[in-house]
Amino acid sequence: MTIIVTGGAGFIGSNFIFHMLEHHPEYRIVCLDKLTYAGNLSTLKDVMDRPGFRFVRADICDREAVFRLFEEEKPDMVVNFAAESHVDRSIEDPEVFLRTNILGTAVLMDACRKYGITRYHQVSTDEVYGDLPLDRPDLLFTEETPIHTSSPYSASKASADLLVMAYHRTYGLPCTISRCSNNYGPYHFPEKLIPLMIANALNDKPLPVYGEGKNVRDWLYVEDHCRAIDLILHKGRVGEVYNIGGHNEMANIDIVKLICRELGKPESLITHVTDRKGHDMRYAIDPAKIHRELGWLPETKFADGIRRTIRWYLEHRDWWEEIVSGEYQHYYEKMYGNRGTV
Ligand code: NAD
Ligand code: DAU
Numbered sequence: 001m002t003i004i005v006t007g008g009a010g011f012i013g014s015n016f017i018f019h020m021l022e023h024h025p026e027y028r029i030v031c032l033d034k035l036t037y038a039g040n041l042s043t044l045k046d047v048m049d050r051p052g053f054r055f056v057r058a059d060i061c062d063r064e065a066v067f068r069l070f071e072e073e074k075p076d077m078v079v080n081f082a083a084e085s086h087v088d089r090s091i092e093d094p095e096v097f098l099r100t101n102i103l104g105t106a107v108l109m110d111a112c113r114k115y116g117i118t119r120y121h122q123v124s125t126d127e128v129y130g131d132l133p134l135d136r137p138d139l140l141f142t143e144e145t146p147i148h149t150s151s152p153y154s155a156s157k158a159s160a161d162l163l164v165m166a167y168h169r170t171y172g173l174p175c176t177i178s179r180c181s182n183n184y185g186p187y188h189f190p191e192k193l194i195p196l197m198i199a200n201a202l203n204d205k206p207l208p209v210y211g212e213g214k215n216v217r218d219w220l221y222v223e224d225h226c227r228a229i230d231l232i233l234h235k236g237r238v239g240e241v242y243n244i245g246g247h248n249e250m251a252n253i254d255i256v257k258l259i260c261r262e263l264g265k266p267e268s269l270i271t272h273v274t275d276r277k278g279h280d281m282r283y284a285i286d287p288a289k290i291h292r293e294l295g296w297l298p299e300t301k302f303a304d305g306i307r308r309t310i311r312w313y314l315e316h317r318d319w320w321e322e323i324v325s326g327e328y329q330h331y332y333e334k335m336y337g338n339r340g341t342v
Pocket of ligand 1: 040058182
């Protein structure tokens with residue numbers, strides 16, 4: 001079994017590679033990654049020389065490079081994590097999101113059509129469903145919830161999902177799609193809420209909460225997401241969408257206060273800054289289908305997962321300090337430098 005994992009030098013893709021190498025040591029895993037600002041080769045250093053693992057630096061939009069890799073590897077499956085993934089960046093500059101997230105998906109599926117695969121899996125997001133109101137806790141996203149996007153990022157991911165379903169119907173490509181809620185855990189790039197707050201708190205820097213911080217996300221430990229994708233690849237039904245979520249809704253402000261408590265830092269570091277444009281209020285996944293059909297349930301309680309995550313950032317300062325000391329500085333200044341306080 002050979003699986004091409006795209007975006008495997010990023011947060012979830014790398015965790016998925018570790019999961020697959022541990023649970024399916026007989027598989028060949030080929031990581032295809034462009035190494036954008038979000039891809040980090042040092043994340044994969046422990047598996048780089050492992051037999052059965054190969055890393056290839058390439059852009060999923062580069063048709064020639066992708067087809068060449070398929071020619072060489074003749075993969076059985078493709079799992080597509082490669083994407084521009086940060087909502088704030090998509091608001092600043094949507095174009096690369098359209099290119100990678102939509103056109104890149106099409107190139108990968110064209111290669112799958114040409115060389116033949118048993119499964120193409122698209123890693124999508126709950127953001128394709130838009131948002132839910134705070135005062136209706138009874139409402140959850142199901143697989144039947146209409147697509148209703150808010151940001152250029154979520155619109156690009158929804159476009160890719162539509163394209164995947166079209167390739168399945170038109171060409172009979174054996175596809176599945178998973179739509180997961182917010183992940184957290186090791187190797188999470190420090191532009192995202194949880195790792196950004198941990199890194200800033202450790203450096204006694206302000207903790208920039210957008211608006212009042214009442215927005216709710218449904219947090220899932222990354223290993224639980226990886227286990228769900230593994231199950232979908234092996235037991236999921238072709239042509240189906242599976243929602244993945246932790247039944248773990250939390251307001252941003254409560255997460256930031258929790259991080260302060262865990263690190264022994266004062267809440268006075270919290271700074272309320274100008275809100276994100278078009279900011280989605282609440283995400284909440286109903287994972288009943290994947291539970292019913294594949295027996296999946298989240299295993300990591302948030303209280304344990306967040307402690308494990310904080311410990312990981314404390315023990316891997318080299319990993320994130322290298323990131324925040326480089327190009328990230330310019331990003332941070334651009335995104336937060338002129339952001340007014342509220
Ligand atoms: P990430 O930004 O940490 O990693 C993305 C990876 O893709 C990086 O290694 C980057 O180098 C690579 N990449 C980007 N453009 C590429 C291109 N053109 N060609 C090849 N490689 C390219 O992202 P993540 O948080 O790990 O998310 C992975 C996937 O999961 C994305 O598709 C995202 O939409 C989806 N997702 C993320 C979350 C979350 O909470 N992080 C939740 C649900 C779904
Ligand atoms: O729901 C799944 C999605 O989760 C994925 O598809 C995306 O790839 C992933 O980035 C994530 O999107 P969010 O926008 O929810 O994540 P982010 O970490 O950027 O923000 C989480 C919440 O925290 C959101 O309400 C905005 C807020 N926030 C974020 C940052 C970076 C702040 O208050 N301050 C910040 O500095």
